[in-house]
Amino acid sequence: MGNMPTVADIRSHDADDDPLTFLTAYDAPTAAALEAAGIDIILVGDSVGNTMLGYDSTLPVTVEEILSHTGAVTRATDESLVIADMPFMSYGADPDEAIETAGRMIKEAGAQAIKHESGPHTIELTERLVQNGIPVMAHLGLNPQSVNETGDLTRRATDAEEAEEILELAKAHEEAGAFALLLEHIPANVAKHIDEALSIPTIGIGAGPHVSGQGLIITDVLGVGDWVPPFAKQYADVQSEMEKGVEGFREEVQNGEFPANDHYVEEPIDGWD
Numbered sequence: 001m002g003n004m005p006t007v008a009d010i011r012s013h014d015a016d017d018d019p020l021t022f023l024t025a026y027d028a029p030t031a032a033a034l035e036a037a038g039i040d041i042i043l044v045g046d047s048v049g050n051t052m053l054g055y056d057s058t059l060p061v062t063v064e065e066i067l068s069h070t071g072a073v074t075r076a077t078d079e080s081l082v083i084a085d086m087p088f089m090s091y092g093a094d095p096d097e098a099i100e101t102a103g104r105m106i107k108e109a110g111a112q113a114i115k116h117e118s119g120p121h122t123i124e125l126t127e128r129l130v131q132n133g134i135p136v137m138a139h140l141g142l143n144p145q146s147v148n149e150t151g152d153l154t155r156r157a158t159d160a161e162e163a164e165e166i167l168e169l170a171k172a173h174e175e176a177g178a179f180a181l182l183l184e185h186i187p188a189n190v191a192k193h194i195d196e197a198l199s200i201p202t203i204g205i206g207a208g209p210h211v212s213g214q215g216l217i218i219t220d221v222l223g224v225g226d227w228v229p230p231f232a233k234q235y236a237d238v239q240s241e242m243e244k245g246v247e248g249f250r251e252e253v254q255n256g257e258f259p260a261n262d263h264y265v266e267e268p269i270d271g272w273d
């Protein structure tokens with residue numbers, strides 16, 4: 001895809017192009033690293049809840065938190081496509097409030113688009129958001145915000161009925177104007193079928209290779225934290241780098257090596273020696 005795509009570039013992605021790359025970021029330095037590495041799409045996910053804020057799910061994450069983290073990401077990037085994730089209970093119940101909140105992600109935080117966990121209740125909403133100039137990524141398959149309803153975070157579309165439901169919802173959201181679809185934790189053959197049935201691109205997270213692009217959570221990629229989902233791959237061990245750095249500091253303070261001469265100054269002040 002090349003660097004710095006717009007929503008329009010993503011929408012017109014086709015099968016001959018390189019697969020799209022999609023990662024989350026929640027803070028300025030990480031976002032800068034993603035942009036420098038040429039990642040196509042940055043999601044400020046509500047996964048900030050479990051990866052960064054110490055919650056054990058995404059449900060407690062607030063609109064104000066997503067606004068704050070999205071602001072950090074957009075201030076650190078020039079032209080990356082930044083998508084703000086709509087948090088639990090910020091868009092399902094009241095469409096007017098949902099549109100206003102999505103608008104804040106664009107106006108106050110500088111996102112170019114929003115994502116919502118999608119279902120029958122988000123089809124009309126998607127249409128209204130798009131009419132208002134707010135690009136929408138729809139999110140189907142595993143919807144972690146529904147964990148209390150569904151009971152677990154296992155793979156979705158494991159039977160024909162559920163696969164068909166997701167396919168129909170995918171088509172309905174494309175029809176409603178979504179510019180792309182995120183497919184989470186579903187069998188590769190189901191994702192392939194959905195990808196082929198749509199003209200907008202499909203990003204898979206745990207959805208196999210037959211989609212338009214691949215996504216993961218940044219902390220899973222970097223090896224930060226103590227848990228990863230079964231579909232993730234770790235490319236670095238940043239947690240142990242952090243521990244090494246902090247240990248180095250502690251050791252040198254305790255053995256007197258830090259601070260050394262070049263970390264402080266002495267001034268010849270009368271009476272202060």
Ligand SMILES: Nc1nc(=O)c2c([nH]1)NC[C@@H]1CN(c3ccc(C(=O)N[C@@H](CCC(=O)O)C(=O)O)cc3)CN21
Nearest residue numbers: 047050051058144152153154155185217219220229230
């Ligand atoms: N660090 C992180 N990585 C993610 O991929 C991620 C998050 N956080 N937070 C938001 C959602 C939650 N996701 C998840 C979470 C757990 C499983 C998982 O472990 N699934 C197991 C079954 C777990 C169960 O029984 O509930 C599986 O084998 O499918 C999958 C996706 C994906 N997202």
Ligand SMILES: CC(C)C(=O)C(=O)O
Nearest residue numbers: 024045046047085205
């Ligand atoms: C599962 C991912 C893509 C997500 O929605 C998030 O990071 O919050």
Ligand SMILES: [Mg+2]
Nearest residue numbers: 045046047085
């Ligand atoms: Mg999310």
